[in-house]
Amino acid sequence: MSKSVAFIGLGVMGYPMAGHLQKAGHRVTVYNRTAPKAGKWVSEYGGAQAATPAGAAKGADFVMACVGNDDDLRSVVLGDEGAFAGMSKGAIFVDHTTASADVARELGAIAKEAGFGFVDAPVSGGQAGAENGVLTVMCGGAQADFDAAAPIIDAYARACKRLGEVGSGQLTKMVNQICIAGLVQGLSEAINFGEKAGLDMAEVISVISKGAAQSWQMENRYRTMIDDEFEHGFAVDWMRKDLGICLEEAKRLGTSLPVTALVDQFYGEVQGLGGNRWDTSSLIRRLRVFNGK
Known part of the structure; x- marks a missing residue:
């Protein structure tokens, strides 16, 4: 059924995610810190734009957000112009930001006291997953809130699962990023090693990707890693932000x-090479630059 939905944050992920909601028949109002981008979204998809998060959230059944970090999230949620100020009792806030479990619990408690639901729902799948509507969504929150939000999230998800109470989605995303970090480093070392050994790494990958070494990273990043191309995908700056969250949570645990x-x-070190916005598979560039050092 068509719902009134607000979407806050139109970055490389949020822009197409909000578009999928509008195309699914929901009535979408968007907010973005830079208003012209929200205007561009409306011209492309329809819907409406608001001048503040509170304005976007006013009258919405669901308010979705996808911003940068804990501080960005607080800035669009709290205060007189924040989304919570515009939400009605019974509405549900769904946060797709990759943030800390602590901020999820903090905002979840405020939402509960105000009479509306909160689901922390970070995503995996990158820009391509968002554009193609096939993201994996990891959720934390009350069962009833998740059950209500899941059909809305389905507009851009291939998989959507509740892992526990508020904060569980963020903890699961940390597990995801920990796995990816090790996989990309291992793949970088393997490709660099094979190249130094004189192997045709495209042919090598075509064989080993059919066995126990296979991974999404191998299947989707080996070619650009071989070609030393990193102008796509999930940026190093974002990964460092995520890994910082993981390391801080590990210390707490x-x-x-x-x-x-x-x-x-x-x-x-990749950032030191100027690779802040390179794809995370650029770990192999570090090996090529610092080889033998």
Whole structure:
């Protein structure tokens, strides 16, 4: 059924996600910090734009957000012009930002006291997943809130699952990023090693990708890694932000992430090469530059 939906944050992920909601028949009002981008979205998809998050959220059944980090999230949610100020009792806020579990719990508690639902729902699948409507969405929140929000999220999701109470979605996304960090470093080392050994790495990947070494990263990034092309996908700056969240949470939990910490350091070296906006598979560029050092 058609619902009134607000979408806050029209970055590389949010822009197409909001578009899928409008195309699914929902009545979408968007807000973006830079208003011309919201105007461009309306001209492309229809719907409406608002001057503030509160204005976008006013009268909405669901308010979705996808911004940069904890501070960005608080800035569009709290205060007189924040989304919470415009929401009605019974509405549900769905946060697609990759942020800390702490901020999810903080905002979830405020939402509960105000009489509306909160679901932390970070996504995986990158820009291509958002554009094609096939994201994986990891959710935390009350079962009733998740059950209500899931059909709306389905507009841009291939998989959507509740993992527990508020904060569980963010913790699951941390697990996701920890796995990816190790995979990309391993793939970078393997390709660099194979090239140094004189192997045709495209042919090598065509064989080993059919066995136990297979991964999404291998299937989708090996060619551009071989070609030393990194102008696509999930940026190093964003990955470092995410890994910082993982490392901070690990410290709080009293556990260690030695491989993650090392890969985070390596991404810092990629930033030093000017690779802030390169795709995360650019770890191999670091090996090529610092080979033998």
